[in-house]
Amino acid sequence: MKELVVNLNTGLHGDLEVPGDKSISHRSVILSSISEGTSHVHHFLASDDCISTINAFREMGVQIDLDGDELTVTGVGLHGLKEPQTKLDMGNSGTTTRLLSGLLSAQNFTTNLIGDDSLSKRPMKRVSEPLSMMGARIETTDGHLPMTINPGHIKAVKYELPIASAQVKSAIILAALNADADSVVIEPQVTRNHTETMLNQFGKDVIERDGNQIIVHHNPKLTAQDFNVPGDISSAAFFMVAATLVPNSHIVLKNVGINATRTGILDVLIKMGANVKLLNQTNSSEPTADIEVTYTPDLKPIDVTEESIPLMIDELPLVALLASRANGHSHITGAEELRFKETDRIQTVVLELQKLSIQITELSDGFSIDGSKDWRVANSSLDSHGDHRIGMTLAVAALLVDTSVQLDGEDAISISYPQFFDHLKRLCS
Incomplete structure (x- = not known):
């Protein structure tokens, strides 16, 4: 006390x-990991939540070095993640859980996500249900963690979000990178756009926006970046x-x-x-x-x-x-x-x-x-x-x-x- x-x-x-910024720090790890080359991230937030994201990608074969607030990530490319040998512990991070749910839905291996008591009470159906519509094979524990994500074939989707949620939107976008065609996500209200902004920094014209419609181009080439987190x-x-x-x-x-x-x-x-x-x-x-x-x-x-x-x-x-x-x-x-x-x-x-x-x-x-x-x-x-x-x-x-x-x-x-x-x-x- x-x-x-x-x-x-x-x-x-x-x-x-x-x-x-916590939201940008999370996404910098995710996108650097699935890019080609070595990214350097300055002013990274080394908080517990962001460390959960780092640890998850380390378990999937990504080399990540953190020195204070300087982060170096050697990316493995969009299709280069490896099957983890243990359950991925999300800690208390809802952002890590929901965003990785989208990315991992398109992998050719099974992952198991766990979290602390607080995170395990937070709803996950809001991401598992739209991802399932895209072909993801996700098993939750009555709509919560623990969660098992099995290999799935991701189909393009035109999906209108029932609620304004940057995390749900980002999960769908990350899954759509590996879809069989371009996808469209429609927001009821504009939410934080760091995923879209950063994707266009790592790859050319990955995301287009038309009003409240977000167009996600599939199978992009993502290249390592050097950038500062505000x-x-x-x-x-x-x-x-x-x-x-x-x-x-x-x-x-x-x-x-x-x-x-x-x-x-x-x-x-x-x-x-x-x-x-x-x-x-x-x-x-x-x-x-x-x-x-x-x-x-x-x-x-x-x-x-x-x-x-x-x-x-x-x-x-x-x-x-x-x-x-x-x-x-x-x-x-x-x-x-x-x-x-x-x-x-x-x-x-x-x-x-x-x-x-x-x-x-x-x-x-x-x-x-x-x-x-x-x-x-x-x-x-x-x-x-x-x-x-x-x-x-x-x-x-x-x-x-x-x-x-x-x-x-x-x-x-x-x-x-x-x-x-x-x-x-x-x-x-």
Whole structure:
């Protein structure tokens, strides 16, 4: 159990470079492994989740060297993976599990995927069912891990996603690389596009987009790349929100990815009247900027609806926290997907924020929140419930109370941000 920083009257100050983007780091391992040649990845996120992806490909015969945040991958080509001699342990990583489900569906060997207790409760039918339509032969345990993927012949498909999910979309795209013809994936709303962007970096015109339709060209030639992973906006978001809410704060977060499919948290902050500026913007395939954030004493309430949820799905606990300090009533709806994350994040956010006497009500698909600055600690034992983003959200919330609080399950934060508490301490010093 970790004692959290509370009542920070001096504010957060300084510059910080947050770790590499988790979504891009995962995909850099996957695509480097199935490319031809040696890829060099800089500013890689060496978190528990991303290490699970590395270990899986090592078990399938890919040489991967990790030195700090520098990754070197000697690719084996699209058809060069080897049968693992053991079960592939996904750890806590839903991204690893779902994306590999697509790629492994097209292999000529059997794989068995396992995970920790939390991951084993997360639904896998959302990927196994569309992949089965493509010819994949997947056996789940009542829709969950453990999962067995047998050799299958992948057929081209035109598939309309029933829900907006970047992981499901990416699983289908990775399977479609090995299909017998080109495939089409249709999104109900645009979701994070790192798989498509990176595929077109590793191969020429692998992906085409026509509105909400994504065309996947089969059997592409993928060639090794040398690239930098931008800072993770989902990690930066915790400090953006902290600096917005804690008096006297002024910080600059360096080299943060601002891919348009990921910037929902910036849109929310701006709509609520926060003092946020983008500096030194780049226009590369994965655009970046330095983000300057200054304390904002009065925030407007906000209504977040289904259309914008995919642009900020991982940041919604933080949006709930922002709304808890706003001047008025806020709603977050259309976010039922939160119930299928590392925890039921709707239930967990409500349970934990109510310990700080925050007026937040659970909805079937989100939250109803009465903003107030009159918080008091009703229960000083906060709990991450094994969910990294809940843990970090509570660490930010603790900065706004004046009574000692503790966080149980703080180890979960290493899943995505091993240096989080060190970086928070640096900005608070």
